[in-house]
Amino acid sequence: MTEEQLTKGLQAGDNLARKELYERLAGQMLSLCRRYVGQSDEAEDLLHDGFLQIFSQIGKFTWRGEGTLAAWVRRVMTNHVLSALEKEKRLATDDIDEVPDxxxxxxxxxxxxxxxxxxxxxxxxxxxxxxxxxxxxxxxxSHAEIAEKLNIKESTSASQYLRAKKLLKDKILNYINLNDL
Known part of the structure; x- marks a missing residue:
């Protein structure tokens, strides 16, 4: 089934099309969820709830060529995960401070x-x-998109990214030292 045919089936409420979309993209979307909440049952819950949201919002999607459905699904799933984190107060956007480079x-x-x-x-x-x-x-x-979604300044997004890279680098170096790599 092509992506265009799949889109038409989804928008017609076809359960076989829903199953096909899930089978095609569930692995990628589970990886996406795990990047935000780690290896947990919560990631699977977010995946399932996210697909329910995708199926309920599919009428808003306009197919514009191969790859657009997968990109739209990724965007909806990402927004779903971010909303869940905000709702649980785990994404403390008001606590994200600007930090120097x-x-x-x-x-x-x-x-x-x-x-x-x-x-x-x-x-x-x-x-x-x-x-x-x-x-x-x-x-x-972009940092502008992140700032808008998380309700923070664009410069805060950029500085948080740099801080995350630095902290991740430190964690990698620590891992290397502990494991003699």
Whole structure:
């Protein structure tokens, strides 16, 4: 089934189309959820609730070519996860302060560390740092988009991103030292 056919089926309320979309994208969307809440049952709950939201909002989607449905699903899921974090007061956007540029050095090449280890180290970051890092680096949002969504200043988003990179770098270096890599 092409993405265009899938979109038409979803918008017609076809349960087979819903199953197809879920099977195609559930793995990617679960990874997205885990980037924000870690390896937990909560990530799976967010995934399922997010797909319910996607199915209820599919009428708002306009197919504009191959890849647009997956991009729209990613955006809806990301917004769903952020809303859940805000609702639980785990995304303390009012506590995100501006911090000076810590001068993170982008020239340091990371050693061979598994993706699972990197994901675990990212999960250990404070929620605000982790959220900005994911939105900017992984989701490709601009600092202006992040600022609008999280109700913070654009400069705060940029500084939180730099702070998250610095803290993540420190965690990676600590991991390397502890594991003699």
């Amino acid at each position: 810590m001068g993170a050095d982008d020239n340091d090449a990371p050693p061979d560390i598994s993706t699972d280890v990197i994901m675990q180290l990212i999960a250990e970051l404070p929620t605000g740092y982790r959220t900005v890092l994911n939105l900017f680096l992984v989701e490709g949002w």
